[in-house]
Amino acid sequence: MAKRITIDPITRIEGHLRIDVEVDNNAVSNAWASCTMWRGIEKILRGRDPRDAWLFTQRFCGVCTTVHAMASVRSVEDALKLEIPLNAQYIRNLILIAHALHDHIVHFYQLSALDWVDVLQIPKADPAATSKLAESLSPWTRNSRNELKAAQDRVNAVASSGQLGIFANGYWGHPAMRLSPEVNLLAFSHYVQALEYQRKALQVVGLLGSKTPHIQNLTVGGVANAIDLDSPSALGMSQLETIRTLLEEVVQFVQQVYFVDVCAVAAMYPEWFKIGSGVRNYLAVPDLPLDSRGSSYDLPGGYIRGGDIAGAKAFQTASDPVFRQGVTEDVMHAYYQGEKPLHPWQGETEPAFTGWDGEQKYSWVKAPRFNGEPMQVGPLAQVLVGYAQGHPLTKKYAGLAIEKVAAIGGIRVTPDMLHSTLGRHAARAIRACMLAELAQKHLQLLTDNIAKGDYTVYNQPVLPTHEVEGVGTHEAPRGTLSHWIVIKDQKIKNYQAVVPSTWNASPRDKAGAHGPYEASLLHTPLARPEEPLEVLRTVHSFDPCMACACHAFDPSGRKIGVAKIL
Amino acid sequence: MKTALIGGIGNVLLGDDGVGPYILTLLESQYTFGDNIKLVDLGTPALDLTHQIVGLDAVILVDSVASDDPAGTIVLYRKEDIVRQVPAERLDPHSPALSECLLTAEMLGASPRNMLLVGIVGETYEPGSPLSTPVRESVANAIAAILAELERLGFGYQKRAIPNEPLIWWGETSATPTRPAI
Numbered sequence: 001m002a003k004r005i006t007i008d009p010i011t012r013i014e015g016h017l018r019i020d021v022e023v024d025n026n027a028v029s030n031a032w033a034s035c036t037m038w039r040g041i042e043k044i045l046r047g048r049d050p051r052d053a054w055l056f057t058q059r060f061c062g063v064c065t066t067v068h069a070m071a072s073v074r075s076v077e078d079a080l081k082l083e084i085p086l087n088a089q090y091i092r093n094l095i096l097i098a099h100a101l102h103d104h105i106v107h108f109y110q111l112s113a114l115d116w117v118d119v120l121q122i123p124k125a126d127p128a129a130t131s132k133l134a135e136s137l138s139p140w141t142r143n144s145r146n147e148l149k150a151a152q153d154r155v156n157a158v159a160s161s162g163q164l165g166i167f168a169n170g171y172w173g174h175p176a177m178r179l180s181p182e183v184n185l186l187a188f189s190h191y192v193q194a195l196e197y198q199r200k201a202l203q204v205v206g207l208l209g210s211k212t213p214h215i216q217n218l219t220v221g222g223v224a225n226a227i228d229l230d231s232p233s234a235l236g237m238s239q240l241e242t243i244r245t246l247l248e249e250v251v252q253f254v255q256q257v258y259f260v261d262v263c264a265v266a267a268m269y270p271e272w273f274k275i276g277s278g279v280r281n282y283l284a285v286p287d288l289p290l291d292s293r294g295s296s297y298d299l300p301g302g303y304i305r306g307g308d309i310a311g312a313k314a315f316q317t318a319s320d321p322v323f324r325q326g327v328t329e330d331v332m333h334a335y336y337q338g339e340k341p342l343h344p345w346q347g348e349t350e351p352a353f354t355g356w357d358g359e360q361k362y363s364w365v366k367a368p369r370f371n372g373e374p375m376q377v378g379p380l381a382q383v384l385v386g387y388a389q390g391h392p393l394t395k396k397y398a399g400l401a402i403e404k405v406a407a408i409g410g411i412r413v414t415p416d417m418l419h420s421t422l423g424r425h426a427a428r429a430i431r432a433c434m435l436a437e438l439a440q441k442h443l444q445l446l447t448d449n450i451a452k453g454d455y456t457v458y459n460q461p462v463l464p465t466h467e468v469e470g471v472g473t474h475e476a477p478r479g480t481l482s483h484w485i486v487i488k489d490q491k492i493k494n495y496q497a498v499v500p501s502t503w504n505a506s507p508r509d510k511a512g513a514h515g516p517y518e519a520s521l522l523h524t525p526l527a528r529p530e531e532p533l534e535v536l537r538t539v540h541s542f543d544p545c546m547a548c549a550c551h552a553f554d555p556s557g558r559k560i561g562v563a564k565i566l
Numbered sequence: 567m568k569t570a571l572i573g574g575i576g577n578v579l580l581g582d583d584g585v586g587p588y589i590l591t592l593l594e595s596q597y598t599f600g601d602n603i604k605l606v607d608l609g610t611p612a613l614d615l616t617h618q619i620v621g622l623d624a625v626i627l628v629d630s631v632a633s634d635d636p637a638g639t640i641v642l643y644r645k646e647d648i649v650r651q652v653p654a655e656r657l658d659p660h661s662p663a664l665s666e667c668l669l670t671a672e673m674l675g676a677s678p679r680n681m682l683l684v685g686i687v688g689e690t691y692e693p694g695s696p697l698s699t700p701v702r703e704s705v706a707n708a709i710a711a712i713l714a715e716l717e718r719l720g721f722g723y724q725k726r727a728i729p730n731e732p733l734i735w736w737g738e739t740s741a742t743p744t745r746p747a748i
Contacts, residue, residue: 041579044694055735059579062610110613154673165649166669192674199617213609 003529017505017544020358021521021535028524028535033505033517034356034363040349045495050076050487051220051461053495057483058214060497063545065213066099066205067476068497071483076220076461078319079470079487083292085456088222090446091235093288093298094243095208095215096474097439101250102201103477103543104379104432108258108425109194112540115533116265117187118177119167122155125181134186137264137408140256142193143186151189171533179268187265190257197253200246207243208235222458227450240447247443251436262429263401266422267409276421276538278520279374280307282381283503285482286318287475288438290445294318298438299475300394302385303370309415312388318473323370327482327498330367333360333507341369341510344484345469347496363507367515368498376516377479377503378542380418380427387415393437397430421520424541463490476500478543501545517542568623570721571678572599572712573608573615575629578736581695582637582688586629588697588734589708595732596709599723603716615667620676624719626712627664627681630688630701637689638700640707645681680719684711 003023022030041060045053054072058065070092077084084092127148134143158165171177179187202212208225209215217224228234266273286301294317301323302314315323328341337350356362367374375381386394402413405426417423467488474481479500486494506515514522517539524534574590576583587607594605606618608627619625633641648665649672664683671677686708689698697705716723 041693044579052735056579059577059609059736062577063612063614065609106613154675158673166666166673195616195670195674198614202614202617213611213614214607 017539019517019521019535019539021532023526023529026526026529028521028526031514031518031521032358032362032507033365033515033539034507035365035505036356040351042349042495042497045492048492049490050079050463050485050492053485053492054218054220057497060499061545062213064103064476064478066095066209066215067474067481068483069215069218070096071472071474071476071481071497072485073218073220074318074472074474075470075483075485076472076487077470078472079468079485080220080461080463082221082459082461084289084294085222085454085459086292086449087225087227087446087454087457089289089292090442090449091208091217091223091225091457093442094439094446095205096288097435097442098201098204098208098247098250100435100477101254101432101439102198102205104428104435105194105198105201105254105258107428107477107543108262109191111543112425112537113187113191113261113265114167114170115537115540116177116269117179117184117191118172118174119155119170119184119188120159120172121177121179121181121184122152122188123159123181125152125185127152127185130182130185130189133182138256138260140252140260143189148185148189151192152185154192155188171531171536174531174533175527176533176537179265183264183268187261190261193253193257197250201250204243204246204250207239207246219458221461222456225457227455227457229450235450240443240450244440244443247439251439254432254436259397259401259429259433260404262425263404264408266413266426267405267411269422270409270411272422272537273411273413273417273420275524275534276424276520276541277419278518278522279376279514279516280419281305281370281373281375282384283370283375283377283480284382284385285320285323285473285475285480286315287473288442289318298393298441299382299434300386300389300391301382301475301480302389303375304381304384304388305373307416307419309384309388312385314385314389319471323473323482324471326371328369328372329496329498329502330369330509332367332510334363334366335361336366341372344471344482344496344498345486345494347484347494349496363505365502365505365507365515367506367509368503369509372511374506374509374513374515374519375503377500378424378428379431379477379479380424381479382475383427383430384415384418393434394430397433400433401426401430421538421541424543428543463487465489467493478545479503499545501542504542505544517544567602568719568721569621570603570624570626570716570719571618571622572603572605573618573625573627574606575608575610575615575627577610579693581690581692582630582686582698582701583691584630584736585686585688585697585701585705585708586627589628589705589712591732591734592705593709593712595726595730597713597723597725600721603721603723613667613670615664616670619667619678619681620671620674622678624680624715624721625678625682626684626715628684628686628708628712630691631683631685633685633687635687636700637687637698638704639687640704640711641685641687642711643683643685645677648681648683680715682711682715684708684715 286297288298574586578584
């Protein structure tokens with residue numbers, strides 16, 4: 001008899017994700033992803049000046065502030081067919097890259113590493129042996145015996161206090177945990193170091209964006225940074241040098257630590273290359289524009305259907321007509337009014353809450369579809385689309401990952417194995433390495449362009465009185481983000497955000513097709529259904545961010561989440 | 567020199583949840599503070615809050631809270647009250663809450679020496695709604711609690727002779743709510 005497990009952590013006011021799985025013979029037989037709260041923030045934008053929209057959209061989500069700001073200004077610029085000066089493109093690109101590097105590091109270490117790393121094994125590790133192991137994996141200079149001993153002491157101190165503190169909520173000692181004490185210690189030591197490097201990446205965002213967590217330097221038509229080579233307060237040689245130094249440190253951490261740790265986890269849990277596949281349609285948009293019109297990009301975009309990597313189709317621009325025309329949102333199983341799928345420019349957000357019913361409506365997340373099909377978005381989509389197009393940077397780091405996993409675990413990873421839980425982690429680490437390299441490239445492009453005497457940062461937008469439509473996209477850390485705007489009489493007539501976690505956390509659609517989270521959980525084996533660590537591993541591999549996905553809130557939401565057996 | 571952070575937490579687009587950033591903006595417009603006191607509109611920072619609080623002598627946060635007390639009630643929480651909460655399952659990056667950030671800072675040995683959360687019990691969290699009347703009426707008391715904490719810890723501040731216009735860009739001034747009907 002199948003039993004139902006609900007994982008329903010009630011988080012802060014931002015909203016949260018609920019996963020229901022049915023378990024039959026210790027494997028998942030059915031799954032539902034839902035968001036339990038509602039907030040129709042987009043409606044606040046109607047009637048406002050389109051040039052102010054980014055200030056509001058930046059507040060959609062407390063974690064992904066900059067990405068919503070950026071997609072918003074791009075949507076208005078797309079509607080106005082406005083070109084963006086080179087300096088502004090580079091400055092924006094650097095902010096987006098620094099934010100993404102921060103986000104990918106947080107995701108792996110703070111949000112998902114403890115699915116694979118057993119903290120309670122750490123006291124048993126030998127720091128000297130751990131240091132020796134680390135030396136064989138990476139040239140990173142902070143893997144010394146002393147540094148590792150200090151990390152072990154931190155765990156011992158927390159454990160001996162009788163309370164687990166920060167580690168109170170983990171599946172420690174779970175049979176699906178399999179790393180040696182030394183590997184656990186090494187990964188944990190990097191968990192602590194990761195906090196430092198995230199902070200350095202955020203400092204870059206702050207220096208260019210003037211403030212964090214909410215950047216202030218954007219404007220429709222460009223950026224508001226003052227460029228002055230000699231002034232220490234404006235963007236000049238001194239600030240560029242500070243940014244260069246910070247980025248160098250973050251780049252080293254990403255390439256010598258994060259990337260290596262992901263390859264090591266992959267090599268030691270190879271069965272997870274066979275679990276967690278699900279939806280094999282992938283979608284990514286081009287990003288990091290290299291010219292003022294946005295006709296060439298450093299990150300490729302496109303789509304793949306049914307896992308056919310060789311048959312991938314490319315998007316030429318960030319608002320490619322195939323993408324613009326292909327997106328709809330279905331509300332058959334979402335708590336909204338409406339019958340047929342709507343294009344975002346015609347999108348509605350009228351709530352119709354009916355309570356959780358897995359056969360009917362069960363989520364506040366709409367079901368976005370591309371050409372009528374569910375799509376998986378995120379670093380895996382981007383890496384597969386890039387790989388299929390022969391994108392050199394993607395091929396370089398994918399190749400390095402394959403070599404590293406083979407060197408550590410003797411496992412030959414083929415592209416087909418990337419349709420998996422580990423594939424998503426590996427792709428994120430590959431993407432982080434690509435971004436790390438691109439951070440340095442775009443800083444150089446900016447420095448060189450300023451050195452040429454080009455100080456332009458802004459083109460004046462002119463709002464027409466007739467109705468215009470635009471889409472602003474960004475290939476965000478969690479995947480394709482698109483803001484859709486309709487402008488009439490110089491005011492916002494309609495605004496819809498189709499965010500990465502909406503694609504991935506999508507409920508079933510009219511045709512009954514599962515969304516990516518749901519599909520990825522089917523057939524997952526569970527060692528102990530009452531401790532569904534395996535479900536968390538796969539859900540975490542998507543890097544869920546439900547606040548923006550469902551635009552929801554719960555005024556009573558400060559309780560502690562539990563995995564409930566129903 | 568001792569260092570402090572005054573942080574406003576909450577989402578300005580969600581009614582009373584915006585009271586933290588709202589109060590922060592009022593503080594900036596009505597008072598001046600030394601360079602050793604940082605004022606930050608934190609939004610809803612999740613785990614990134616750790617970076618804002620590590621190594622400081624004092625952290626004062628102001629946020630809307632859920633409680634059985636009537637709306638507008640001010641509830642003060644100290645460090646030990648906050649760490650007593652067990653961290654929730656981390657399903658997404660919003661889950662790490664205040665307690666988790668504080669516990670992370672503790673693990674790093676860089677927990678702020680003093681922490682005060684000035685909580686204001688909210689009433690409405692509707693998107694786009696202005697602050698509710700009880701919450702608006704409690705704003706002055708919340709500011710007084712923040713200033714009292716600064717004084718208790720020996721941090722200086724000064725009232726501006728002529729206050730600046732507070733920059734409530736999300737559509738509401740301290741005097742007249744001007745949020746458009748939606």
